[in-house]
Amino acid sequence: MVLQRRLNYGFSGYEVPAVPRASRSPRGRVPIRKKRDDNRIPAIEILACVAGKLLQDAENSSPNAACREEWDNIFENTIKCKQGHHQRYNEDEAKVSKRDPCEQEICKENFTCEFSRVPGLQGHRQSYKVSEFSRAQGNFGFKTNSTSYFADHSRVGRYSSNSVEFFRGHVDRVIETKSEAKLFRPSDKISFAPQTRGFFRGQIDSVTERKYEAKPSIIGTNKSEIFPVKGSLDTLELNLKPPSPVRPESDLKASLFRCRKTCGSYSRRCANAEVDIRDVDENSVCCPQPSRPIPNIVEQSIRNFSTSRQWRGAPNLKGGACRRTDWKRKPAYCNGRPCHTRQRSQRISPYKRRKFFDRIPLPTLDGRFHHKPTFNSPYKRGNGDNCNGANGASSSAAGQQALPKSTSRDCNVKLSIKSFTVPELLIEIPSTATIGSLKRAVMEVVTANLGDGLHVGVILQGKSVRDDNKTLFQTGIYHDDDHRSLGFILEPNHAPISSHPQAEDPHLLSGSRPQDLMRRTTSLTLQPKPSDFSSLPPVMNLHSSVDNNFDVVCSLTDISTNNAMPNSQALFAVPAITMEALPVVPLQQNPRHPEFVQRRTRRPFSVSEVEALVQAVEKFGTGRWRDVKLLAFDSAKHRTYVDLKDKWKTLVHTARISLQQRRGEPVPQQLLDRVLAAHAFWSHHQAKQQSN
DNA sequence: ATTAGGG
DNA sequence: CCCTAAT
Numbered sequence: 161m162v163l164q165r166r167l168n169y170g171f172s173g174y175e176v177p178a179v180p181r182a183s184r185s186p187r188g189r190v191p192i193r194k195k196r197d198d199n200r201i202p203a204i205e206i207l208a209c210v211a212g213k214l215l216q217d218a219e220n221s222s223p224n225a226a227c228r229e230e231w232d233n234i235f236e237n238t239i240k241c242k243q244g245h246h247q248r249y250n251e252d253e254a255k256v257s258k259r260d261p262c263e264q265e266i267c268k269e270n271f272t273c274e275f276s277r278v279p280g281l282q283g284h285r286q287s288y289k290v291s292e293f294s295r296a297q298g299n300f301g302f303k304t305n306s307t308s309y310f311a312d313h314s315r316v317g318r319y320s321s322n323s324v325e326f327f328r329g330h331v332d333r334v335i336e337t338k339s340e341a342k343l344f345r346p347s348d349k350i351s352f353a354p355q356t357r358g359f360f361r362g363q364i365d366s367v368t369e370r371k372y373e374a375k376p377s378i379i380g381t382n383k384s385e386i387f388p389v390k391g392s393l394d395t396l397e398l399n400l401k402p403p404s405p406v407r408p409e410s411d412l413k414a415s416l417f418r419c420r421k422t423c424g425s426y427s428r429r430c431a432n433a434e435v436d437i438r439d440v441d442e443n444s445v446c447c448p449q450p451s452r453p454i455p456n457i458v459e460q461s462i463r464n465f466s467t468s469r470q471w472r473g474a475p476n477l478k479g480g481a482c483r484r485t486d487w488k489r490k491p492a493y494c495n496g497r498p499c500h501t502r503q504r505s506q507r508i509s510p511y512k513r514r515k516f517f518d519r520i521p522l523p524t525l526d527g528r529f530h531h532k533p534t535f536n537s538p539y540k541r542g543n544g545d546n547c548n549g550a551n552g553a554s555s556s557a558a559g560q561q562a563l564p565k566s567t568s569r570d571c572n573v574k575l576s577i578k579s580f581t582v583p584e585l586l587i588e589i590p591s592t593a594t595i596g597s598l599k600r601a602v603m604e605v606v607t608a609n610l611g612d613g614l615h616v617g618v619i620l621q622g623k624s625v626r627d628d629n630k631t632l633f634q635t636g637i638y639h640d641d642d643h644r645s646l647g648f649i650l651e652p653n654h655a656p657i658s659s660h661p662q663a664e665d666p667h668l669l670s671g672s673r674p675q676d677l678m679r680r681t682t683s684l685t686l687q688p689k690p691s692d693f694s695s696l697p698p699v700m701n702l703h704s705s706v707d708n709n710f711d712v713v714c715s716l717t718d719i720s721t722n723n724a725m726p727n728s729q730a731l732f733a734v735p736a737i738t739m740e741a742l743p744v745v746p747l748q749q750n751p752r753h754p755e756f757v758q759r760r761t762r763r764p765f766s767v768s769e770v771e772a773l774v775q776a777v778e779k780f781g782t783g784r785w786r787d788v789k790l791l792a793f794d795s796a797k798h799r800t801y802v803d804l805k806d807k808w809k810t811l812v813h814t815a816r817i818s819l820q821q822r823r824g825e826p827v828p829q830q831l832l833d834r835v836l837a838a839h840a841f842w843s844h845h846q847a848k849q850q851s852n
Numbered sequence: 853a854t855t856a857g858g859g
Numbered sequence: 860c861c862c863t864a865a866t
Contacts, residue, residue, distance in 0.1 A: 760860065786854060801854070806860065809857085855866075 763798060765807050770827055773804055773811070774834050781842040782808060811835045 587601050618625040618635075625635050765773070776792035785801035793799040814822055815832035 762860070783855070803860075805855075805857095853866100856864085858863085859861080 760798075764824055767825065767827060767831070769793075769796075769799075770807070770811065770831055773807060774831055774838065776804075777808060777842070778834065778838045781845060782839065783842070783846065808835075808839075812839050815839075 587598075589598055589601050593601075627635075772792040773788065776788040780787045780791070782805075785805045788804050789799065789801040793804060811827070811832070812835055814827060815836045
């Protein structure tokens with residue numbers, strides 16, 4: 161245990177990228193040199209000041225060292241800023257009230273600070289939300305936007321735009337992008353990742369708004385939890401108050417406890433809180449009972465993840481094979497893992513979310529799939545307290561226990577499976593192909609995905625029923641009145657774990673017509689690790705809640721019960737916990753995680769496409785990629801304007817290099833000449849425009 | 853949402 | 860093709 165970890169940040173050592181990115185032209189057409197308002201200060205400076213002080217004070221004052229030790233956090237800050245008058249100020253002027261950081265995290269407090277005596281900031285108020293993102297060892301940080309983000313003891317990174325974050329302590333590195341790395345040492349001061357600059361004006365505001373808009377419930381607070389400000393002296397004073405009206409310090413623990421309890425946050429602050437996982441039965445896993453030690457289940461699942469996860473970016477890092485492994489597997493570390501990063505798994509920008517869902521199996525929303533769900537979907541959408549899928553499962557189990565023996569045993573169970581639903585399969589076939597060859601192609605894809613042998617899995621109320629020896633009655637299938645709670649999954653006959661993700665995706669049977677071949681992108685990028693999601697059937701197909709990604713996680717997790725995973729049950733505790741109590745479990749394998757997102761398949765431009773592109777660019781010039789897209793590639797859904805821009809870039813490059821250096825399908829020289837000509841022309845044109 | 857540019 | 864910053 162690293163109990164004596166020290167805070168190694170300060171306010172003099174942070175690096176803020178000084179040079180703003182080269183001015184861009186609005187919409188890329190007419191470059192405009194915009195003068196920066198020198199009086200503005202980067203939001204991160206203020207944030208660093210505030211949050212740093214907050215943490216510093218908290219660490220100095222927290223009565224519970226073990227707690228502190230455990231709270232290796234990443235704080236998330238949400239900035240709400242309504243004014244734009246900022247002047248540089250001395251960071252030392254910031255002062256933050258001393259509070260236990262645990263309190264903040266558990267309660268998910270919002271707080272408001274007011275710049276009282278800071279020149280130019282007087283009267284300016286900001287509300288922040290401090291929330292836990294990760295309690296991984298040695299980290300903390302925060303960010304101000306809503307895009308996805310990750311961090312743990314061995315890596316810190318982000319995958320977001322316009323984010324603001326910093327880290328301290330044992331952070332080894334910050335990954336800027338997959339190809340960029342920045343090393344951090346424990347002695348580092350706060351360092352700001354380059355490219356994470358935000359100004360109070362404009363964008364952070366909007367990002368904040370978007371976040372609230374996207375998921376009002378994730379805020380987990382209400383107006384009463386936004387605390388008024390008390391200005392004082394020459395300081396920027398921050399008042400942090402727990403939601404409870406009771407303030408006395410002596411009440412802190414009690415209120416903490418209450419909060420933890422009510423929020424469903426299960427904080428493990430003591431090392432002795434570990435509980436044998438065997439002590440936890442299936443039901444409680446899925447449905448936390450008040451008396452059950454849920455946090456430990458969660459932790460168990462965290463362990464599962466942490467031992468299996470991989471970070472594919474790691475080997476490529478500059479600076480370093482020095483990935484920390486020395487302490488990462490220490491029990492202390494495991495025990496210290498967070499149990500309730502509530503928002504994290506919801507945090508995803510609409511864009512990222514869409515991006516993700518574009519690539520995972522989803523029901524086609526054409527109505528055919530809107531039949532009744534195969535099982536009772538207890539999932540609720542949108543309000544953040546969803547993820548009761550496991551509740552459904554456990555309640556069924558509970559119902560099973562309570563089932564009176566007098567229930568008619570000879571009552572036949574009538575089931576009808578009207579069709580197999582095979583999720584999306586991508587098939588590309590020329591229009592000249594015959595229907596017969598199309599059928600064969602479909603068959604090929606299906607068999608490739610399902611493998612030779614099929615196994616039927618049974619799902620009852622969201623929970624996979626693995627015990628083949630149980631009777632229907634024992635399992636709880638004794639009425640025929642609601643077979644919506646019953647579902648079937650097609651699975652490969654064996655080896656739930658396969659390195660071939662497509663072959664291991666069991667597919668769901670559901671009640672639509674046989675002709676309804678549901679489409680499904682076959683490629684969730686699943687890591688072939690035994691205990692990750694790769695063994696989870698895409699039962700999310702049942703849920704059409706496209707925009708509630710948490711539902712997907714729920715269904716993913718609570719349905720899969722893989723016998724090859726001894727602790728798999730622990731995994732499925734996750735959805736049973738309310739939003740407030742969500743652990744960081746999906747940190748790595750979270751399908752929403754950018755690491756999880758599959759790269760698009762490469763689709764080289766054909767010569768005719770190139771021709772169309774050249775023609776369009778000749779007409780519109782470089783920098784009007786939307787127009788180019790609309791003109792020449794409107795029907796080509798897979799070609800985005802970014803693609804076209806990229807292709808043009810490579811075309812220009814290709815035209816400039818020698819024939820031998822070129823790769824891929826050769827582009828006629830004549831076309832390349834046009835590329836160069838158009839490029840030269842429009843470059844010149846742009847330069848002229850700019851000078852005017 | 854678009855565009856520019858680095859990777 | 861990906862990713863981010865800046866519009």
